[in-house]
Amino acid sequence: MFDKILIANRGEIACRVMNTCRRLGVATVAVFSDADREARHVFMADEAVGLGGAAPAESYLRGDAIISAAKATGAQAIHPGYGFLSENPDFVEAVEAAGLVFIGPSARAIRAMGLKDAAKALMERAGVPVVPGYHGADQSPDRLAGEAERIGYPVLIKAVAGGGGKGMRLVENPQRFLQALESARSEAQGAFGNPDVLVEKYVVQPRHIEVQVFGDGRHAVHLFERDCSLQRRHQKVIEEAPAPGMTAEMRSAMGEAAVRAAEAIGYSGAGTVEFIVDGSRGLRPDGFWFMEMNTRLQVEHPVTEAITGVDLVEWQLRVASGESLPARQEDITITGHAFEARLYAEDVPAGFLPATGTLAHLDFPDGARIETGVRAGDRISPWYDPMIAKVIVHGPTRAIALRSLERALRRTEVAGSVTNLDFLVALTRHEGFGRGEVDTGLIARDLQALLTASAPDGAAVALGVIGLAGLHDPRLRGGITLWQPLRRTIAWQGGSAVLEVLGPGEARVTLETGPHEVRWQGGRWWVDGRPYPARIVEHDAGVSVFGAATLHLVSQDPLERAGSDAGGEALTRAPMPGLLRAVDVVAGQSVQAGDRLAVLEAMKMEHSLTASRDGVVAEVLASPGDQVEAGAPLIRLEDVA
Numbered sequence: 001m002f003d004k005i006l007i008a009n010r011g012e013i014a015c016r017v018m019n020t021c022r023r024l025g026v027a028t029v030a031v032f033s034d035a036d037r038e039a040r041h042v043f044m045a046d047e048a049v050g051l052g053g054a055a056p057a058e059s060y061l062r063g064d065a066i067i068s069a070a071k072a073t074g075a076q077a078i079h080p081g082y083g084f085l086s087e088n089p090d091f092v093e094a095v096e097a098a099g100l101v102f103i104g105p106s107a108r109a110i111r112a113m114g115l116k117d118a119a120k121a122l123m124e125r126a127g128v129p130v131v132p133g134y135h136g137a138d139q140s141p142d143r144l145a146g147e148a149e150r151i152g153y154p155v156l157i158k159a160v161a162g163g164g165g166k167g168m169r170l171v172e173n174p175q176r177f178l179q180a181l182e183s184a185r186s187e188a189q190g191a192f193g194n195p196d197v198l199v200e201k202y203v204v205q206p207r208h209i210e211v212q213v214f215g216d217g218r219h220a221v222h223l224f225e226r227d228c229s230l231q232r233r234h235q236k237v238i239e240e241a242p243a244p245g246m247t248a249e250m251r252s253a254m255g256e257a258a259v260r261a262a263e264a265i266g267y268s269g270a271g272t273v274e275f276i277v278d279g280s281r282g283l284r285p286d287g288f289w290f291m292e293m294n295t296r297l298q299v300e301h302p303v304t305e306a307i308t309g310v311d312l313v314e315w316q317l318r319v320a321s322g323e324s325l326p327a328r329q330e331d332i333t334i335t336g337h338a339f340e341a342r343l344y345a346e347d348v349p350a351g352f353l354p355a356t357g358t359l360a361h362l363d364f365p366d367g368a369r370i371e372t373g374v375r376a377g378d379r380i381s382p383w384y385d386p387m388i389a390k391v392i393v394h395g396p397t398r399a400i401a402l403r404s405l406e407r408a409l410r411r412t413e414v415a416g417s418v419t420n421l422d423f424l425v426a427l428t429r430h431e432g433f434g435r436g437e438v439d440t441g442l443i444a445r446d447l448q449a450l451l452t453a454s455a456p457d458g459a460a461v462a463l464g465v466i467g468l469a470g471l472h473d474p475r476l477r478g479g480i481t482l483w484q485p486l487r488r489t490i491a492w493q494g495g496s497a498v499l500e501v502l503g504p505g506e507a508r509v510t511l512e513t514g515p516h517e518v519r520w521q522g523g524r525w526w527v528d529g530r531p532y533p534a535r536i537v538e539h540d541a542g543v544s545v546f547g548a549a550t551l552h553l554v555s556q557d558p559l560e561r562a563g564s565d566a567g568g569e570a571l572t573r574a575p576m577p578g579l580l581r582a583v584d585v586v587a588g589q590s591v592q593a594g595d596r597l598a599v600l601e602a603m604k605m606e607h608s609l610t611a612s613r614d615g616v617v618a619e620v621l622a623s624p625g626d627q628v629e630a631g632a633p634l635i636r637l638e639d640v641a
């Protein structure tokens with residue numbers, strides 16, 4: 001076993017790897033960017049080395065600096081986590097050339113799976129079923145259109161170098177083919193520098209089921225499947241293991257195919273073989289096809305750990321340090337059922353836009369495994385994946401595990417950023433999901449129902465008002481006393497209420513919907529004569545009430561109120577964190593309402609920012625190439641002289 005390793009990553013995965021290292025007595029070296037100086041992973045490590053700027057290209061993608069840090073600290077091996085350099089074969093070669101161990105597969109194995117077309121051809125030769133389609137070298141539009149015709153519509157065009165759902169187009173009929181091809185090719189060229197595509201049969205009502213494999217370079221075993229069908233825009237939201245409705249026959253067919261795939265490339269370490277499954281007629285052993293292989297540890301690996309009892313990072317370290325496979329296939333078994341939910345700082349109703357913010361309050365319940373890279377007080381910065389935490393639960397049956405997931409999410413307390421928490425809770429209560437009827441279209445189909453916010457609970461709002469008035473903590477400020485003003489109006493963004501102190505510990509809060517009597521008695525809150533178990537938390541952004549329902553009241557921002565005028569905003573701000581792609585105007589230029597001022601790239605899409613009124617550009621406050629936060633001022637207009 002190694003004495004010391006370097007973890008070339010950040011966030012929850014860096015922390016998760018360090019936890020296993022601690023247990024095995026392996027010392028850890030963290031690396032960090034300027035934006036992450038105070039990050040949790042830096043504090044957890046035994047040593048830490050700064051890499052440079054916040055942009056990944058200046059820090060976490062600098063293979064040379066990472067290798068130097070490993071040499072300088074005496075680390076013997078590098079764990080890449082996921083993302084960043086984890087699937088970069090040139091980095092693997094550089095690590096090995098420096099006399100260090102890369103904790104993962106060989107550069108050759110990564111290359112073999114790097115391009116989807118070559119990987120599909122390789123898998124076909126190894127006897128692994130692949131999605132029917134065309135993955136040849138002839139990229140002429142005529143040939144591709146002819147192949148689409150032969151495959152039969154609907155078809156999916158995919159960038160061979162693709163990842164993260166980019167460069168992918170669903171085509172329903174031949175009239176749409178050429179246009180879709182052109183846009184897929186240009187997106188692929190832009191994102192991956194490689195315009196080549198493949199065409200495959202679009203599986204209707206598809207399920208995403210993947211198999212965890214583990215190899216030692218000669219042999220491989222599988223650790224069963226995960227179902228990752230709950231996706232939005234091809235990104236996983238809730239994952240589970242085992243897959244609902246899986247039969248023993250199909251499980252062994254998929255497991256054997258995945259092991260064949262891994263052994264065909266002499267795979268070493270943890271990997272995932274992703275299959276697309278036809279979910280329209282139940283799970284059948286002839287209804288699954290290879291999609292791609294991810295040659296790294298996957299975000300959702302903890303659900304596999306929960307049902308098998310295996311620590312996959314421990315296995316990675318043992319095999320990378322020269323041991324052979326830690327278990328035989330027949331020794332690996334499934335116990336119970338597990339779910340993972342990905343908690344993100346994101347605005348779900350606005351289309352899953354990533355968000356930033358300082359986590360004014362963060363608390364997780366007992367009874368769930370929490371993987372996180374942040375603590376209360378930390379910032380979710382615009383530079384990286386806005387994940388806050390993964391919430392993982394395990395139970396004896398699927399139904400029990402799903403109820404514990406719901407309970408764990410309901411008891412998760414986050415304030416200071418918008419999150420997808422309500423959406424995750426709504427998913428755990430979705431009837432079809434509860435019955436195990438999952439497919440990759442579920443979220444998009446039922447999005448409206450999943451977003452329907454229940455009307456805010458008046459009792460919780462009344463407690464929030466007590467918090468905004470600063471009377472919520474009897475120990476710190478005496479709570480509700482007659483020393484307070486007896487009657488006042490409390491306002492927050494989107495509402496206001498009248499607060500009247502009735503006596504010590506007693507107040508009346510009158511909302512638009514009516515009055516509520518609030519009392520602090522016997523060490524707890526009572527609303528309208530009934531005990532109301534709730535925690536009122538005050539933070540920079542306002543007040544949050546965590547109880548039967550979660551409620552946030554956002555303080556009014558005095559500057560914002562003063563800044564808005566009837567004729568439209570003078571200041572154009574970034575509506576979300578992102579990369580400023582272009583600025584179309586210069587100072588002194590006249591613009592009309594509706595003119596494009598700038599283009600912001602966020603969530604893999606480009607958004608045009610337009611003038612909200614006529615005016616003259618007074619100041620341009622950001623430049624193309626800048627990574628900006630939500631609310632960052634970009635362009636200021638002034639009235640035409």
Ligand code: ADP
Pocket residue numbers: 082083084164235236294297298299300344385386
């Ligand atoms: P897959 O490649 O099948 O999507 P994962 O879900 O493990 O597998 O994620 C792949 C990569 O995409 C990871 O490196 C992760 O950092 C990144 N990723 C996943 N979800 C998001 C997200 N919501 N926003 C940004 N990056 C993400």
Ligand code: ADP
Pocket residue numbers: 131156158162163164165166200201202203204206208231234274276291292440
């Ligand atoms: P990426 O590299 O972007 O992860 P994948 O090939 O893994 O690309 O596909 C991403 C997602 O797209 C899958 O999880 C699935 O939801 C959907 N998908 C991929 N191939 C097909 C197909 N042939 N039919 C239907 N859906 C598909």
Ligand code: MG
Pocket residue numbers: 164274292
């Ligand atoms: Mg994929």
